[in-house]
Amino acid sequence: MFELSVPRPFASGVERTVIENALEQIRVADSLGFDTAWCVEHHFLEEYSHSSAPELFLTAAAVQTERIRVGHSAVVCIPEMNHPIRVAERAAFLDILSGGRLELGTARSSTWTEIGGFEADADATKQYWDEYVRVLPRMWTEEHFSWEGTCFSMPERAILPKPIQKPHPPLWVTVTSPGTELDAADRGIGCLGVAAAGFEEQERRTKEYHRRIQLCDPVGAVNDQVATLNFLYCHEDLATGAERGMQMLGNFGLLNSHLLFTREAYPTRAYQTLGNLAPGKGRKTESGSPADAYGIPEGMGIGDPATITAAIKEWESIGVDQVNFMLNAAEILPQDQVLDSLRLFAREVMPAFARGRRDGSGA
Amino acid sequence: MIVGSAEPEALRPGAPVMHDFGSEPLSLAGASVLQLLCEVSGGTQALLPPALHPTLPGVVAWQVYDFPTSPWGPFRMAQTRIQCRSGTRPRGLLVSGVVTSAAAGEALTARWGFRLAPGEIDFLRGYDRVHASVRSPEGDALLAVGLQDPVMLPPGAVQFVSGVHPADTPSGFRLVQVDALHEVHRAERGDPVIDYFDAGAWGEDRMVPTYPISASICTADVTLRRLRFVCRPGEMSFTGTETVAAG
Structure with a gap:
């Protein structure tokens, strides 16, 4: 999971270094057998995420990899930011350019920094998102498409190109607020x-997601996968892994907390929770793991191969299909340490x- | 990571003096609370001490309270605060406030480190608008804000963050964390109206409101909790926080 966080000061070339480091990490991950490289969409989030054009x-x-899937996590489904026609067009294009390796996440943004910056209607973002996920599969699969909706309308046109994957790339929704997983299940889309x-x-x-998706009224091809967010720093020595991994986790948490969340700034029914990407909400001690001694939150991919394997086994046992890892936070870890961590994880964890359901998917 | 760059000592002149941290909680029932948030130009990094982190974007918050009952009788209080973070936690740095009751002001200053000046506050609540205006004892306008066309929201929709009050305390010059619990019974949001704001009169003329975000009016029971933490203003909360009483 790439946020493309950039450390201050924003000297010339720093953003380029972050982007090039991330691309190198993806090339290495591709060669090691990782499944998917996800990249977020954010705007105006200084330091925390400079990933304003994830499709690029x-x-x-x-184009630099052969088999790893590319995940847009997620396109913000607000017309002021991304018109739905452009979302469909860009996604299809990326699916073609990647040889049918696209996963498309959808989201509605949780910060006032972004929603306010685009002067979007914070009260309506959930409604917008709902409309987007219902039209995207149709835009990809219908030869000609027309729509009269709430957030946009269009006369009949051919939306081009069409994606390679049939009937269309897997759809996901990012889940930060409790309850969004039920929205995902009801629409037959993946829970990111x-x-x-x-x-x-x-x-x-x-469990509730899997129960409910059996009864769904799907917006397109059903994607019934559950993915979770995690952090990865793997080192042969548990203490070293814990120290560096927790440094990354703490840095990420600090940068995240300085964002201005919509719920804090703009009272609305549409944001019942902060919806932030807060790490480490799990139990911190007494889980019986050697990681407890280092204060590593429950389930984190931080430590040595044994502790990380145990954590992921636990995720697997509760029905999670994918674990998505953040690899760095504002370059607090040197690039060679990030790459070494990836390689050790691939070798030992x-x-x-077992391999997953799709060709090329797995741990 | 971005941290405040103001010299801590720059916040000290005129800071309230607290002789102890031993205040009992204070409950003020049935308050009307008008709260407005507005983005400010240029961010707030230069306005915050190193203990605090600015939000992105920088935001000024105004809170106008109408307390119908209190140990000192009915009174009103207005605050200008800068939204910020202490570590990872949302906070509002109190720039200054105005209070209509000298007795209430003295107590709030001594017990919770409110930096308050005397003044007059009009608080008008109509069907389709709420308006508050704050004036100095000499009649000079300090603030005129309100909201229009209120719509009802769930009581939990409006967020109130804890304050941090620069004050001279028994521990030295510190940021005093003031937790004001708001048990909201009724909440409405309207279009924010900012008619007038004299930033310099509130003590920080670098605050330039640019983009109104929201305005809310709530009916709430407000409880000022017993003080728990203070923070040395010159260092981040992870190392600078000191416990002053059992939580």
Whole structure:
């Protein structure tokens, strides 16, 4: 999961270094057998995320790799930011350029920084998102498409090109607020968890998602997968892994907390929770893991191969299909340490997990 | 990571003096609370001490309270605050306030470190608008804000963040964390109206409101909790926080 966070000061070339480091990480991940490289969409979030054009980043990633899937996590489904026609067009283009490797996440943004910056209607973002996910599969699959809706309308046109994947790329929704997983299930789309819940909470939400999606009225091809957000720093020595991984986790948490969340600034029914990407909500001690001694939150991919394997086994046991890892936070870890961590994880942890459902997917 | 760059000592002149941290909680029932948030030009990094982090974008908040009952009788209070973070937690740095009751002002200053000046506050609540205006004892306008066309919201929709009050305390010059619990019974949001704001009169003329975000009017029971923490203003909260009483 790439946020493309950029450390201050924003000297010339710093953003380029961050982007090039991230692309190198994806090339290495591709060679090591990782499944998907996700990249977020954010705007105006100084330091925290400079990833304002993930479709361009992912295009670069796609042409530099052979098998890893590219995930747009997620396109903000607000007309002031991304018109739905453009979302469909760009996604289809990226699916073609990547050879059918696109995963498309959808979202509605949770910060006033972004929503206010585009002068979008914070009260209506959920409604907008709902309309987007209902039209995107039709735009991709119908030869000609027309629409009269709430947030946009259009006369009949051919929306081009069409994606390679048939009937269309897998659709996801990012889940930060509790309850969005139910919205995902009802529409038959994947649950892209981006708030790091603990095991117990994630198990409850995953079970309910899987129960409910059996009864869904799908907006397109059903994607019934659950992914969670995590952080990865793997080192042979648990203490070293914990120290560096927790440094990354703490830095990310600080940068995240300085954003101005919509709920804080603009009272509305549409944001019942902060909806932020807060790491480490899980139990911190007494789980019986050696990681407890280092204060590593429950389920984090931080530590040595044994502790990380145990954590991911737990995620697997509660029905999670994918674990998405943040690899760095504002370059607090040097690039060589990030790459070493990836390689060690691939060598020591990945063999413990079965391949997944799709070709090329797995741990 | 972006942190405040103001010299801590720059916040000290005129800071309230607290002789102890031993205040009992204070409950003020049935208050009307008008709160407006507005983006400010240029951010707030230069306005905050190193203990605090600015929000992105920088935001000024005004809170106008109409307390129908209190140990000192009915009174009104207005505050100008800068939204910020202490570590990862949302906070509002109190720039200054105005209070209509000298007795209430003295107590709030001594017990919770409110930086308050005397003044007059009109608080008008109509069917389709709420308006508050704040004046100095000499009649000079300090603030005129309100909201129009209120719509009802769930009581939990309006957020109130804890304050941090620069004050001279028994521990030295500190940022005093003031937790004001708002048990909201009725909440409405309207279009924000900012008619007038004399930033310099509130003590920080670098605050330039540019983009109104929201305005809300709530009926709430407000409880000022016993003080728990203070923070040294010159260092981040992770190392600068000191406990002053059992939580």
